[in-house]
Amino acid sequence: xxAEPIQPFTRRxxxxxxxxxxxxxxxxxxxxxxxxxxxxLIIGMIALVTLLGTIVNRAFGTxxxxxxxxxxxxxxxxxxxxxxxxxxxxxxxNLSGNVRRRLDREEPLExxxxxxxxxxxxxxxxxxxxxxxxxxxxxxxxxxxxxxxxAEQFPNARLEFKxxxxxxxxxxxxxxxxxxxxxxxxxxxxxxxxxxxMLIAFPIGVGAAIYLEEYARDNLVNRIIQTNINNLAGVPSxxxxxxxxxxxxRNLEYLTSGRFMGEGMGAANGRxxxxxxxxxALLILPLIIINAQEAIRAVPNSLRQASxxxxxxxxxxxxxxxxxxxxxGILTGTILGMSRAVGETAPLIVIGAATYIVTDPxxxxxxxxxxxxxIYNWTSRPQDQxxxxxxxxxxxxxxxxxxxxxxxxxxxxxxxxSL
Amino acid sequence: MKIMSDPDPSNRNAIxxxxxSVYYGAFRAVxxxxxxxxxxxxxxxxxxxxxxxxxxxxxxxxxxxLIPVARTEGEVIFHGQNLYGPDVDAVEVRRRIGMVFQKPxxxxxxxxxxxxxGPRINGWKGxxxxxxxxxxxxxxGAALWDEVKDKLKESGLxxxxxxxxxxxxxxxLAVEPEVILMDEPxxxxxxISTLKIEELMFELRRQYTIIIVTxxxxxxxxxxxxxxxxxxxxxxAGMLVEYGPTDQIFKDPKDERTEQYISGRxx
Numbered sequence: 001x002x003a004e005p006i007q008p009f010t011r012r013x014x015x016x017x018x019x020x021x022x023x024x025x026x027x028x029x030x031x032x033x034x035x036x037x038x039x040x041l042i043i044g045m046i047a048l049v050t051l052l053g054t055i056v057n058r059a060f061g062t063x064x065x066x067x068x069x070x071x072x073x074x075x076x077x078x079x080x081x082x083x084x085x086x087x088x089x090x091x092x093x094n095l096s097g098n099v100r101r102r103l104d105r106e107e108p109l110e111x112x113x114x115x116x117x118x119x120x121x122x123x124x125x126x127x128x129x130x131x132x133x134x135x136x137x138x139x140x141x142x143x144x145x146x147x148x149x150x151a152e153q154f155p156n157a158r159l160e161f162k163x164x165x166x167x168x169x170x171x172x173x174x175x176x177x178x179x180x181x182x183x184x185x186x187x188x189x190x191x192x193x194x195x196x197x198m199l200i201a202f203p204i205g206v207g208a209a210i211y212l213e214e215y216a217r218d219n220l221v222n223r224i225i226q227t228n229i230n231n232l233a234g235v236p237s238x239x240x241x242x243x244x245x246x247x248x249x250r251n252l253e254y255l256t257s258g259r260f261m262g263e264g265m266g267a268a269n270g271r272x273x274x275x276x277x278x279x280x281a282l283l284i285l286p287l288i289i290i291n292a293q294e295a296i297r298a299v300p301n302s303l304r305q306a307s308x309x310x311x312x313x314x315x316x317x318x319x320x321x322x323x324x325x326x327x328x329g330i331l332t333g334t335i336l337g338m339s340r341a342v343g344e345t346a347p348l349i350v351i352g353a354a355t356y357i358v359t360d361p362x363x364x365x366x367x368x369x370x371x372x373x374x375i376y377n378w379t380s381r382p383q384d385q386x387x388x389x390x391x392x393x394x395x396x397x398x399x400x401x402x403x404x405x406x407x408x409x410x411x412x413x414x415x416x417x418s419l
Numbered sequence: 420m421k422i423m424s425d426p427d428p429s430n431r432n433a434i435x436x437x438x439x440s441v442y443y444g445a446f447r448a449v450x451x452x453x454x455x456x457x458x459x460x461x462x463x464x465x466x467x468x469x470x471x472x473x474x475x476x477x478x479x480x481x482x483x484x485l486i487p488v489a490r491t492e493g494e495v496i497f498h499g500q501n502l503y504g505p506d507v508d509a510v511e512v513r514r515r516i517g518m519v520f521q522k523p524x525x526x527x528x529x530x531x532x533x534x535x536x537g538p539r540i541n542g543w544k545g546x547x548x549x550x551x552x553x554x555x556x557x558x559x560g561a562a563l564w565d566e567v568k569d570k571l572k573e574s575g576l577x578x579x580x581x582x583x584x585x586x587x588x589x590x591x592l593a594v595e596p597e598v599i600l601m602d603e604p605x606x607x608x609x610x611i612s613t614l615k616i617e618e619l620m621f622e623l624r625r626q627y628t629i630i631i632v633t634x635x636x637x638x639x640x641x642x643x644x645x646x647x648x649x650x651x652x653x654x655x656a657g658m659l660v661e662y663g664p665t666d667q668i669f670k671d672p673k674d675e676r677t678e679q680y681i682s683g684r685x686x
Contacts, residue, residue: 218487303524305485305520306520306587309518310517310540311513311540313510313540321526
């Protein structure tokens with residue numbers, strides 16, 4: 001082995017002034033890239049702020065409220081201060097027979113609380129309705145215009161500031177009147193669905209990842225499986241919806257409708273929470289598997305060797321060392337999957353989530369609706385106020401999503417710290 | 420199983436290999452190595468990079484099994500039985516023949532749990548107090564007890580490199596092995612930590628058989644009883660060139676290549 005000396009000053013590399021210019025040019029190129037990256041960030045921020053702004057603009061604003069009947073004609077005191085008995089008397093005196101019979105069927109008036117009776121009186125006796133609504137930006141910057149418009153079109157109406165997002169909105173069920181509609185049914189539906197989805201997808205996904213990383217040999221069959229899992233992660237969600245419709249809703253109807261539990265149990269058909277949850281589980285399985293595989297692969301081999309070196313079996317090594325170290329990474333993938341499942345709409349539409357439903361889901365075998373479906377449905381209604389509650393629904397969906405993520409991240413950080 | 424029988428006191432050899440070859444796929448990494456390792460002595464395996472000495476070491480406790488393409492031929496005799504025989508379980512082998520790795524690799528758990536893990540997975544039947552005792556004894560055995568006795572609950576990763584390596588030795592001692600394999604245990608350590616490990620090896624020799632792979636010739640010369648010198652042949656397969664008492668290998672090597680290597684003319 002003999003090293004040949006290199007001839008210096010062959011002028012193939014720049015020196016002196018040449019070199020200074022060269023450095024300046026390299027720096028300049030670096031700066032250009034830096035500003036390009038910065039502007040990408042700015043564009044992203046603008047998009048996000050616009051999105052949030054539009055939602056907030058819709059979810060808060062001014063409303064014009066009009067009542068057919070003046071509350072002063074019913075009682076001398078304000079209705080809010082009356083007791084349950086007084087409200088009951090007003091309701092019984094003023095409701096038409098038809099309406100009373102219908103309400104009694106849902107729940108007898110006598111058994112309703114004061115707040116519920118007040119709502120009944122507002123809806124059916126006073127016939128209070130929101131005749132027009134204005135957005136937050138109009139309220140803030142152009143209030144005189146709102147007043148003029150209201151005075152001209154609805155002389156009997158009074159203007160109120162309205163936050164469409166409110167506790168009432170969260171706990172009230174669906175209604176045909178936008179001002180009285182709530183999101184409870186959809187919120188419960190989404191929560192149920194995500195719980196069942198995670199119960200199905202997490203163990204199956206992590207199990208598949210463990211098998212592929214720790215047990216599977218590197219042969220043709222396993223490589224085909226691996227490739228297909230990667231491809232499945234990119235399949236459009238509507239296709240999973242079709243799959244869910246064909247298999248869970250139609251073929252497995254006897255199981256997914258809950259009829260196997262006995263006559264009269266469960267829903268009328270397979271369009272139930274369990275069908276939706278299983279479809280969502282299929283949808284996020286590739287995501288969970290791929291992320292869990294990455295996490296397991298990132299566990300240093302020295303750790304496995306240390307465990308084997310002490311006479312641990314394969315399973316003891318996986319359970320005691322590989323999984324605890326990989327868990328934070330596995331949970332990261334699970335968080336991603338969960339967020340995706342909460343926000344997915346297309347598969348639910350195909351599966352046939354109900355768009356109008358007032359009864360809360362009572363278990364995996366009840367028909368249901370979910371937040372994105374409810375929001376989608378509201379945005380396509382003709383009345384303007386449904387757009388406002390759609391905005392409020394989006395706020396609730398975002399809050400649900402962020403709190404689910406926060407919970408999962410807290411969980412992950414706890415595991416990370418304990419290492 | 421036979422290998423769980425007590426060692427035969429008349430047999431001076433802890434491990435004996437007979438024409439052992441190791442293949443990685445089609446590539447033969449180690450070619451027909453035959454030698455015997457004496458009980459309760461320190462045997463050093465030396466040689467240039469890629470000569471197969473680590474592969475030989477790992478074949479003693481079947482760690483090569485973890486590499487899917489690896490295959491071993493010939494015999495490795497332990498307690499009169501071939502470790503690669505059909506009825507021998509690698510898990511059992513590794514309990515009797517422990518291992519310390521090149522880079523300290525404590526588990527990301529507390530110091531206590533690092534020691535307790537081995538006995539637990541091997542079916543520990545004692546009480547909590549007995550486990551405390553075992554942890555203390557193992558740490559004392561690895562000359563680490565005084566440094567960590569007040570922080571057993573702290574992570575094993577919070578220790579210095581040298582302490583981590585002694586923790587790994589203590590961890591290996593806790594499952595009561597007969598042989599301890601060390602794969603360049605000091606290559607990631609500073610000279611003072613290295614010295615401590617070497618002193619520890621001398622202590623451990625009274626009870627255990629130690630086989631150590633080292634790149635450091637001085638370490639082999641001062642810290643081992645026997646030395647085996649490995650070299651690659653023309654096919655890049657590792658082979659045993661010379662084996663004997665360390666004094667003889669370093670002062671009066673029989674083979675010309677050994678002499679060249681230990682005098683630093685190649686490698």
